[in-house]
Amino acid sequence: MQYLHWQFLSTNQNSKMNNPHETIMKKSDEVSGKSITGYDFNQGVDYKKILESFETTGFQATHFSQAIKIVKKMRQENAFIMLGYTSSMVSSGLRDIFRYLAEHKLIDLIVTTGGGIEEDLIKCLGDFKLGNFSVSGEILREKGINRIGNILVPNSRYCSFESWMLPVLEKYKNKILTPSQLIKILGGEINNKESIYYWCWKNNIPVYCPAIMDGSLGDIIYFFKNKNPNFQIEVSNDAVELNNSTLGKEKTGMLILGTGIIKHQICNANLYRNGADFAVYFNNAIEEDGSDAGARPDEAVSWGKIKAKGESIKVFGDVTILFPLLVARCFAE
Numbered sequence: 207m208q209y210l211h212w213q214f215l216s217t218n219q220n221s222k223m224n225n226p227h228e229t230i231m232k233k234s235d236e237v238s239g240k241s242i243t244g245y246d247f248n249q250g251v252d253y254k255k256i257l258e259s260f261e262t263t264g265f266q267a268t269h270f271s272q273a274i275k276i277v278k279k280m281r282q283e284n285a286f287i288m289l290g291y292t293s294s295m296v297s298s299g300l301r302d303i304f305r306y307l308a309e310h311k312l313i314d315l316i317v318t319t320g321g322g323i324e325e326d327l328i329k330c331l332g333d334f335k336l337g338n339f340s341v342s343g344e345i346l347r348e349k350g351i352n353r354i355g356n357i358l359v360p361n362s363r364y365c366s367f368e369s370w371m372l373p374v375l376e377k378y379k380n381k382i383l384t385p386s387q388l389i390k391i392l393g394g395e396i397n398n399k400e401s402i403y404y405w406c407w408k409n410n411i412p413v414y415c416p417a418i419m420d421g422s423l424g425d426i427i428y429f430f431k432n433k434n435p436n437f438q439i440e441v442s443n444d445a446v447e448l449n450n451s452t453l454g455k456e457k458t459g460m461l462i463l464g465t466g467i468i469k470h471q472i473c474n475a476n477l478y479r480n481g482a483d484f485a486v487y488f489n490n491a492i493e494e495d496g497s498d499a500g501a502r503p504d505e506a507v508s509w510g511k512i513k514a515k516g517e518s519i520k521v522f523g524d525v526t527i528l529f530p531l532l533v534a535r536c537f538a539e
Contacts, residue, residue, distance in 0.1 A: 240261070240262050241262065242262055242263070242264050243259070243262045243263075244259055244262075244263050245259035245263075257271075257274070257531060257535060258271075266521060266522050266523050269519055269520070269521045269522070270521050270523070270528060270531075270532075272519045273486045273488075273519050273521050273532060274532055274535050274536055276459075276484050276485075276486050276517050276518070276519060277459070277461065277484075277486055277532060277536040278535070278536050279484065279517065280457075280459035280461075280484045281536065281537075283457055283483075284456070284457070285455075285456075285457040285458055285459035285483060285484055286314045286315070286451075286452070286455040286457065286458045286459065287312075287313045287314050287315075287458075287459045287461060288313075288314065288315045288316075288317065288451075288452075288458065288459065288460050288461065288472050288475070288476075288482075289304070289307065289313040289315070289316050289317075289461050289462075289463075290316070290317045290318065290460070290461070290462040290463060290464070290468035290469060290471075290472045291304065291316075291318055291322060291463040291464060291468065292318070292319055292321075292322060292463065292464035292465075292466065292468060293318070293319045293320070293321025293322045293325065293421065294321070294354060294355065294464075295322070295463055295464065295525065295526075296318070296321065296322045296325045296326050296402070297321070297325050297334065297354040297355075297357050297359075298355075298357065298526050299526070300463075300525070300526060300529060300530075301325070301326055301329065301402065302400075303529065303530055303533055304316075304326075304402045305326075305400065305401065305402045305405060306533070306537075306538075307533070307537060308402050308403075308405035308406050308409060308411055309399075309405040309409075310537075311409050311411070312537045313411065313461070314411065315411065315412050315413075315414070315448075315451055316402075316406065316411065316412070316413045316414070317413075317414045317415070317416075317448070317468045317471050317472050318413065318414075318415055318468060319415065319417050319420060319421070319466070319467065319468060320415060320417050320418045320419060320420040320421035320422075320423050320424055321420070321421040321422075322415070322468075323389055323392070323403065323413075323415055323418065323421075323423055324367065324421050324422050324423040326401055326402045326403055327367065327370075327392060327396055327401065327403065328359075328363050328364065328366070328367045328422075329400070329401075330396050330398040330400055330401050331363065331366045331367060331370060332360075332362065332363045332366055334354075334357050334358065334359050334363075335357070335358045335359075335360075336356065336357065336358070337353065337356050337357060337358035338356045339355060339356045341353065341358075346358070350362075352364075364422050367422060367426070368422075368426050371392075371423070371426050372426070372430065374391065374392065374395050375426070375427070375430050375434075375437065378391070378437065379430075379434040379436065379437045380434075380436045380437070381437065381438075382438040382439075382440050383438070383439060383440070384439070384440055384441065384443045384444045384447075385414065385415045385416070385418040385439060385441060385444055386412055386413060386414050386415070386444050386447065388418070388439065389403055389406070389413045389415060390403075390406070390407050390413070393405075393406050393407030393408075393413075394407045412447065412451070414444050414447070414448045414471065416441060416444070416445070416467055416471055417467050418439060418441075419439075427439065448471060448475050449474070449475045449478050450478075451475060452475050452476050452478055452479040452482075453478060453479055455479065457483040457484070458476055458479065458482045458483055458484070459482060459483065459484035459485070459486075460472050460473065460476065460482045460484065460485040460486070460487075460512075461486050462485070462486070462487050462488070462489075463488045463489075463525050463529060464488070464489055464525070465489045465491045465497075465499035465500065466499055469487070469489075469498065469499060470498055473498075473506050473509075473511040473512075474511065476511050476512070477509060477510050477511045480510055480513065481506075481507070481510050481511055481512045481513035481514070481516060482511065482512050482513065482516060483513055483516050483517070484516060484517050484518065485503050485506065485512050485516065485517075485518035485519075486518070486519055486521070487502075487503060487518075487519070487520040487521065488520075488521050488523065488525045488528060488529065489520070489522070489525075490522055490523070493505065502520050503518035503519065503520055504518075506518075
């Protein structure tokens, strides 16, 4: 009966149903392009070739391979490279990679958050410790230990930071400073070669922090200003400098790790020159909520923040894994 039923479906010209075999085995056009292949470990272990194999691996490996090509082109064409990163990345070991880039003048400008400033300086005063994601917040609170993902920071680190900061602020208690001026002062005052902002101070790399009050540094400024009302942080001059930084540049490149204000500010600065020539995003945000944070580079093209003919890519993945590999291929080799 099953055979007869199939025969009926195959031969009945009046049936409104398609032939199942023809539906499944539908003829197709050929597709041009590179074949999907991965790394062959029969060749031994060659980390450079493993990374090169990402180009034809597919999924985010191929996006990452495209990111490497774009960043290499930024450098080959002497683009003005604007690096953006969030606070948590400085909490992690990526801080040492950002320091390397600043030390060797491999980037031209930085935009980060308040935590992205303070945690670099705090690490000069005391280290952060590796923990885990599941340790009880209640127990940590009782012990005065703060958790950043699987990174643990005793509260004593922030107390040391405040003790270091207050004498610096005291020198400027009757001054008006921009965030970038304050960061430059702090980079010189810390006088520590492990610091990102020491090297930014030494190499005259501007650092902009439009959300400087968002973190421990903001708390310290809050308490300090209560006692010293003449002290002021003025942000509009930094906005002018950041937006002007792209003007007159032959080419600009955006290397943005994470989302939020650092992404918005760098993209917006490139709007003033009718778009960046190159853009590489690393983040896991999605565009379906309508936020600029999760938007793909093509949305920035619609605003004029990336040139219509510019080269861009967004890579989904953990930046603590991917960014060291990108720096290895594009900056350190």
